[in-house]
Each structure stands twice: as C-alpha cells, then as structure tokens.
Amino acid sequence: MLDRRRLQKSTIILSIIVVSSIVLSLFSYNYFTQTNDKIQSLAIRELQTNSEIEAFSLSNGLGNAINTIRSNLELIANSPSTTDWNISKIQILLNKGLESTASLTDGYYLLDKEGKIVTFTSIDEKDNSKYVGTDLSSREYFNIPKQNGTIYISTVIISNDNIPRLYISVPIFSSFAPQVTNVDNRTNGNESLSISKTFEGVVFASIETKMLGRFLEDQIHPNFPGDVTFVDRNGTILYTQNQTLIGEGIFGQKFQRAVNLLLKDRSAEFNSIIRNAMNSNNGMNEFTFGNNVTTIAYDSVTAGGKKVLESSDKIGTLFIAAPHTLAEDVTATINFQTSLTFIIIGTIITISFITAILLLKWNRLLGSLVNQKTGELKEMVKELSQSNSDLTKTKNALTNTNQELAISNSKLKDANKALEQHDIQQKEFINIAAHELRTPSQAISGNIELIEIAYLPSLLKGTSANYEKIDKEFEDMVKDKQQLHGFIEGLMSTYRNSRRLEKIVSDILDVSRIEGKRLELDKEIFNINEKVKNVIRDIHEESSETSKAGNVKPVDIRFETEQDPLMVLIDRTRMFQAISNLINNAIKFSDNEPITISIKKDLFDSTRIEKKSDIVTTKNQNDKSQANGVIVSIKDKGKGIDEEILPQLFNKFVTKSEKGTGLGLYIAKRIIEAHGGEIWAQNNQDGKGATFTFRLPLQDS
Structure with a gap:
C-alpha cells in the first residue's frame, strides 16, 4: 500500500516536470519572438532617425556654405570699390571671396553691364585668362539679375569649358544723389524726391559639380x-x-x-x-x-x-x-541566440528529468529517517511558534511606537514651519508698521515745525508772556493770504496724517480683537446698497481733499446694482470698515483707472470651483426670486494679483506694496466671515486688474 502511494507521488512529480518543461518552452519562444520584433523595430527606428539627422545636417551644411557664397557676392556688389568700378580693389575682393569658399567654389567673376568678363579669380586662373572679355550676356545668371534686380541661383549649366556648374549671381547698381522729380498737389506743394539706380553689371561665383x-x-x-x-x-x-x-x-x-x-x-x-x-x-x-x-x-x-x-x-x-x-543582422543574431537557448533549455529539461528520477529513489531511502526526525521537529516548532508569537507582539508594539513618533515628528515639523513663517511675517509686519507709523508721525512733526518756523514762531514756547506775540503773529498771518493758505495746508496735512496714524493703530487693535475672539458685532437689518454708497461717498470726499492738496486726479468709482433695496443683517460700522478696506485696496492698485462696484442677488449655496487664478461659480437654474444671498464685487483695472501672493492673499501681514501694513484684507475677510459670509478674489480674464467678491446672507425686507 505504501509502495503504491510512493509510485503515485513519483508519477505526479514526473508529470509536473514534463508540463513545466512544455510551458517553459512555449513561454521562452513567445518571449524571444517579441524581443526579436522589438529590437528589430528599435534598430529600424534608430536607422530612420540617423538618416533624417544626416540628411538635415548635410542639407543645412550645404545651404550654409551656399549662403556664405551669396553673402560674399552681396558684400562685393555693394562695396564702394565696386560701385566706383575700381578694378584693382574689386580683384582683391574677388580673391578674398574665393579664399573663404575655396572648398566649394572654383571662381568669382565680374561682368560689366554688357555681360562681358572684366576680371575674375579662379583655381585655374592662368589657364582661364583667355576668357577675359568673353560675352556672357546670353546666360541666365546675367540676364535674370539684370532684369529683376535680384540674386539668382541657377540649376546645372554647362559652362564654356564644357564642365557642369552651378552659378550664384548678384546685380551691381550705382546710386545717384536724390533729385527733385516733380511737385505733387497731394503733398501740399512739397517737392518729391527720388533716388535713381543704374545697372552696372553682375558679380557671380561658380560651383563645379565635382567640388560639390x-x-x-x-x-x-x-x-x-x-x-x-x-x-x-x-x-x-x-x-x-x-x-x-x-x-x-x-x-x-x-x-x-x-x-x-x-x-x-x-x-x-x-x-x-x-x-x-x-x-x-x-x-x-x-x-x-x-x-x-x-x-x-x-x-x-x-x-x-x-x-x-x-x-x-x-x-x-x-x-x-x-x-x-x-x-536584418540583429534579427539573424537573435534567431541564432533563440535556437541556442532552446537547445540549452532542452538539455536542462533532460538533466532535470534524470535528476528527478534519482531524487525520487533517494527520497524513499530518506523517508524513514524523515519520519523519525519529524516528531522531534514538531516539538521544536511548537517552542519556536511560541517564541515567534512573543516576537510578533514586540514588533507590533515597536511599529506602533515608530508610527506615533513619525506622526509627532511630522506635526513638530509643520509647527516649526508655521512658527518660522509667522516669525518672518511678524518681522515684515514690524518693518512695515514701523515705516507706516513713522511716515505720518514725521509728517505731523514736520508740519508743526513748519508752522512754528514760518507762521507762528512763538507758538510752542508756552509762556503767558508770549500770548500777545502769538496774537500779533496770528493777526499778521491772517492778513497775508499766502501765509494763511500755507498755514491751512499744514493743518490739513497734519489732520490727514493723524487720521492715517489713527487708522493704522485701529487696524492693529482690530487684529488683536479678532485674534482674541473679542470682536463684537451690533447687527441690524440694513440696505447693503446704501452702505456701499456711504463708503463711496466718504472715499470721494477724502479723495477730493487729497486731490486738491496734492494736485492728483480724483478716484472714479462706478456703482451698479441689480435691485434696490437688498437687505442684510450687518453691523453698520464693521461692514463700513470691511467695504472701505476692499475699495481702498482696489484704489491703491488701480493706476487711476475706474473702479466698478456691482451688487446682485445670488444663491448663497452655489458652488465655487477654483481653476488656477480664476474662480468659476456654478449654481442651480432657479428663479432670481428664490435667491437667498447677495454678492458684492469690486473690480479694478490695475496690474492684477501676483500669483505668488494669491493663495495667501487674505492672511495677516501679506503685502507686496510699499504702502500699507498687510492687515486691511485680513480684517475685511474676518469681518465678512463673522457676518456668516465668504470672500474670494481672482484676476480678471482679460488680464487687466482683479476682482474682489464677497457674499452675505440675504434678509427678508
């Protein structure tokens, strides 16, 4: 019974070896066939590429060489020596031309206006001296440049010495000074000038086909x-x-x-x-x-x-x-390699088959010994299994610890990066804020010193004895309109800079309130159209004052609304501040171009899809009467938003302007979000300027 089982095992093993050999042979044949086709295809493609490269290289090299010949001829034809018909100097030019293109040309020739050879230079100059005075007026390389006034490159022409050549020829013209030709009524009586040219001859070069x-x-x-x-x-x-x-x-x-x-x-x-x-x-x-x-x-x-x-x-x-x-050579080599491989595979299969038979016989002898040792191994396996289980638990614990450490390390890196970025932004803000605070402070101090020096010298001395002097100085200043005007301008400048200083301090305090979550809102239902108009009116008044003082163009702000009224629940003061920040930001980058503010109803739950710097809004095709939001857009025609700034536009301290602290857009965003709204910005599709848009929930009027 045991022998029968062993015989069955032997038969199965031998069958597996035979089947494996057949499968291996088929796989090898398919593999080598595909490899052959692929290598042949690559070899053909390489040959095609090399042929195209060689053709391009040869044609480009020949074309450049011919272009050099053409350039030499143009230089000779346009040379003052040629236009003056100085034969000795022309001969030098012809010699230089032949030297520079000796690898391709065998001669440079000068023909007069009747088509006769005046002088030339060639490789066989002594043998060809007899051709001086030869009439070539019937040749295409003389007639075509003469008639058309253009460069001519011929096809093959059999020359007078029965040698096939190509010819490149350039016409020679002499120019005369401008002359008065007529008086044309259309030029208001002005005289019309023209430059006349006279055909003087042709300079050409010859290319022998053998040299080509x-x-x-x-x-x-x-x-x-x-x-x-x-x-x-x-x-x-x-x-x-x-x-x-x-x-x-x-x-x-x-x-x-x-x-x-x-x-x-x-x-x-x-x-x-x-x-x-x-x-x-x-x-x-x-x-x-x-x-x-x-x-x-x-x-x-x-x-x-x-x-x-x-x-x-x-x-x-x-x-x-x-x-x-x-x-084809590659294919033959691969076919030979394939045949050799099949022979090797067949030899290996035969050896494997014989080896398998020997191993099966030895297996019978070793079977009893294996059974004897199996029991001992089972006990050892049981002990190793227990040890392996303990090691697995330890490994899992270490893996979890490593994962936790990796997560912690990643969080620390992110936190450190955020701190570094915050530190950079904070330093930039300190520099900007210092500059912004220093500018109005210096202006205020300068204005007061100017008032003291130029208008009221006794103003700041502060003693009661000086009051009479101050009164006297003030009366004198009032009588002098020019001094009074300068005094008022100084006070107005001081007032504007104090407001600017107050705005900077107010922005810093607002950021502190926002960061500390202490921003309080006193909301009431109000017409957003009126609020925007109030902001525009306030900015227009301030712009008018600034334009009068600084002799600059007032700001042009255009307002468009789809419907009036549009009621929203807002804190009037804070919303005024947010809209002012957005409009002032547009003014700063508008380059004195008009700014357009538009308001319309919209679905508050519509979806915004960001595509690079553009934002596309998709919404349901519902009736406008069902809209539950209002959209306010501020559009300028300035230089647009820097792609580097755009992703962090509404963050603190972010600015590339020399003016401003980088807090205005941040404050506007946080105020709008505190009202349950959202804000975004994108560059205009026509490439001119940018549009800032915010959306607020609409209230029933």
Whole structure:
C-alpha cells in the first residue's frame, strides 16, 4: 500500500516536470519572438532617425556654405570699390571671396553691364585668362539679375569649358544723389524726391559639380551606412556615389532604365517618393523591393538652411538611402541566440528529468529517517511558534511606537514651519508698521515745525508772556493770504496724517480683537446698497481733499446694482470698515483707472470651483426670486494679483506694496466671515486688474 502511494507521488512529480518543461518552452519562444520584433523595430527606428539627422545636417551644411557664397557676392556688389568700378580693389575682393569658399567654389567673376568678363579669380586662373572679355550676356545668371534686380541661383549649366556648374549671381547698381522729380498737389506743394539706380553689371561665383561632390563627401561620416544623392530643383543629379549618373535627369531615360531594370514593378512607387520629396521640405519614406527594405530620407537645400516658401527658392533636394542591413543582422543574431537557448533549455529539461528520477529513489531511502526526525521537529516548532508569537507582539508594539513618533515628528515639523513663517511675517509686519507709523508721525512733526518756523514762531514756547506775540503773529498771518493758505495746508496735512496714524493703530487693535475672539458685532437689518454708497461717498470726499492738496486726479468709482433695496443683517460700522478696506485696496492698485462696484442677488449655496487664478461659480437654474444671498464685487483695472501672493492673499501681514501694513484684507475677510459670509478674489480674464467678491446672507425686507 505504501509502495503504491510512493509510485503515485513519483508519477505526479514526473508529470509536473514534463508540463513545466512544455510551458517553459512555449513561454521562452513567445518571449524571444517579441524581443526579436522589438529590437528589430528599435534598430529600424534608430536607422530612420540617423538618416533624417544626416540628411538635415548635410542639407543645412550645404545651404550654409551656399549662403556664405551669396553673402560674399552681396558684400562685393555693394562695396564702394565696386560701385566706383575700381578694378584693382574689386580683384582683391574677388580673391578674398574665393579664399573663404575655396572648398566649394572654383571662381568669382565680374561682368560689366554688357555681360562681358572684366576680371575674375579662379583655381585655374592662368589657364582661364583667355576668357577675359568673353560675352556672357546670353546666360541666365546675367540676364535674370539684370532684369529683376535680384540674386539668382541657377540649376546645372554647362559652362564654356564644357564642365557642369552651378552659378550664384548678384546685380551691381550705382546710386545717384536724390533729385527733385516733380511737385505733387497731394503733398501740399512739397517737392518729391527720388533716388535713381543704374545697372552696372553682375558679380557671380561658380560651383563645379565635382567640388560639390567632394564637399558632400567631406561632410558624411565615414561609418554612415547610407548612400547620398543631391538633385537640383529641375531634377538633374549633381552628386551620387555612381559617378556615371552625375549630370543625368532623375526622370531621364538613362536613370529610369536603371530604375526599371532594378526595381521592375516597384519603379512607379519609387518615382512617386522622389516627386513628393522634390515638392516638399523634408521627410522620410520606407521603400521595399524583394526582401530588401530601404529608408529614404530627404531634406531641401536652400541658401542659409531656411525652409522654402516657394519652389523658386529651393536649390535642390538631398536624398539619403539607408538599407536595413543592421536590423536584418540583429534579427539573424537573435534567431541564432533563440535556437541556442532552446537547445540549452532542452538539455536542462533532460538533466532535470534524470535528476528527478534519482531524487525520487533517494527520497524513499530518506523517508524513514524523515519520519523519525519529524516528531522531534514538531516539538521544536511548537517552542519556536511560541517564541515567534512573543516576537510578533514586540514588533507590533515597536511599529506602533515608530508610527506615533513619525506622526509627532511630522506635526513638530509643520509647527516649526508655521512658527518660522509667522516669525518672518511678524518681522515684515514690524518693518512695515514701523515705516507706516513713522511716515505720518514725521509728517505731523514736520508740519508743526513748519508752522512754528514760518507762521507762528512763538507758538510752542508756552509762556503767558508770549500770548500777545502769538496774537500779533496770528493777526499778521491772517492778513497775508499766502501765509494763511500755507498755514491751512499744514493743518490739513497734519489732520490727514493723524487720521492715517489713527487708522493704522485701529487696524492693529482690530487684529488683536479678532485674534482674541473679542470682536463684537451690533447687527441690524440694513440696505447693503446704501452702505456701499456711504463708503463711496466718504472715499470721494477724502479723495477730493487729497486731490486738491496734492494736485492728483480724483478716484472714479462706478456703482451698479441689480435691485434696490437688498437687505442684510450687518453691523453698520464693521461692514463700513470691511467695504472701505476692499475699495481702498482696489484704489491703491488701480493706476487711476475706474473702479466698478456691482451688487446682485445670488444663491448663497452655489458652488465655487477654483481653476488656477480664476474662480468659476456654478449654481442651480432657479428663479432670481428664490435667491437667498447677495454678492458684492469690486473690480479694478490695475496690474492684477501676483500669483505668488494669491493663495495667501487674505492672511495677516501679506503685502507686496510699499504702502500699507498687510492687515486691511485680513480684517475685511474676518469681518465678512463673522457676518456668516465668504470672500474670494481672482484676476480678471482679460488680464487687466482683479476682482474682489464677497457674499452675505440675504434678509427678508
């Protein structure tokens, strides 16, 4: 019975080994297949990217080189030596131009206005001296600049020495002084001036196709696996590795016979790719024929490397054909590795199978010994289990302690950060408050000293003997209107600064009451429209006084309401203070632009959704008669709210202004919240200014 059970166990184990081997083989095959595809795809993409980069680099390098030639020609054409037709100096300029572009050009030439060669410089200057005086007036590179007055870059032209070349030419004009041409009634009798230009000739440079080929070969990395071909805008091959095709048309009979012979039924697709490339700026295509796949990357060539806007601006198109040999080599290597891996897996499975049979036999011998030791192990396990239970309890206790310590540490860090921030804000507030307190105090002291020195010298001496002098000084001052006006201005300045000082002290005391939860409200039902009008009226009066004293423009505050009355339960004094703070804040940043205050009914339980600096309000489509809240908005057209300040705008001591203590918005927020309302702010969507909005519960009138 025992042997039968052992046989069953052995059969199960062997079956598991066989099934595991099959599953492992299938998994390995799938894995290596996917890896092969992925690596091949990456290799192809790498080849495509390198081809596009190489095409761009070559076209850009060639375009920049041609642009240098063009710049040299423009400098020569516009040189005073050229306009003065100083041949010896022009010769020097031509020599310098050839030296700077010797890797691409083989000559610089000067033609007179009849198209004859006046002078030139070239690589084979001695052999070509016979060409001086040659008439080139029939050539495009002379006629087109002469007729259009523009730079001309040719396609391939067979020159007088039967060598194919490209030509770049620039017209030469002489300018004369401005002359009176006519009197036009439309210019109120003023004389009209014009500058006349006279065509004097052409300066051009020649590029031999062989030198163009050598230039491109110098730019190509020696390890790059692709072939390079350069075709001008008319389809003439200027450079390719097969030298016999240079000068042939890419759609000509000779080239097309070679294409049809090689590609057969795929030649039409190949020609379509070429046509599309010549009509485009840049791109890349995959071309397949037989078992071969080739990446064709192309990039247009223009003077200076700029993207062409019109076909006439293009010099030509540069092609790079890169076969996928690397990707195919990678695939072959991976396939070999896959086959080798399967052989190794098969060997491992065979060894594992034999090992399993041996282990099963040894297992029978060890079975009795294992049974003997099992009893002893059970006792040891029981003891270890008890020890493990104790260790687990200890570990849990330590874990809980660590978590509590981590939480406490986090809270301490947050508290420390808050204290540091509070300390920074408090220091900033002390500096601001000291400045704000010092400014009106100094103004008051200065005004009193001015009154004493300029108007009433005996005022502050304080003895009864001086009363008569004070009376006399006062009578004299009253008689002098200028002195009296200055005296009144000094008193008004003292009064304004004392009110400013009183406002700062009042704000500090209000913050103390708010922080100590001692802010008392005497609420009554009142029309919010009237309260806002009272604030506007008060600010207008104060603004008028300030504008008269300081010769500044009064504040323009515009008021709009949707309905009147709108009753709310408020403390009149505190709500006056909150609204004043908000309007004065808008005035401070409005840059003398109008400020608009609008009031309307709204659903008090509508939802505000913050999106960056904008706040969108969503609400039910209920009738306005069911609205249970009132919204007050103060909108300015200033510079808006700094994004850095916006999240903490209503905190204590927060300000980026040189004026103010940073308490006004904080006090306004706490007063509005004490009335059961809420306040928020956002920058206007048109980018000009900001809007502060608060909402209060509406009361039945």
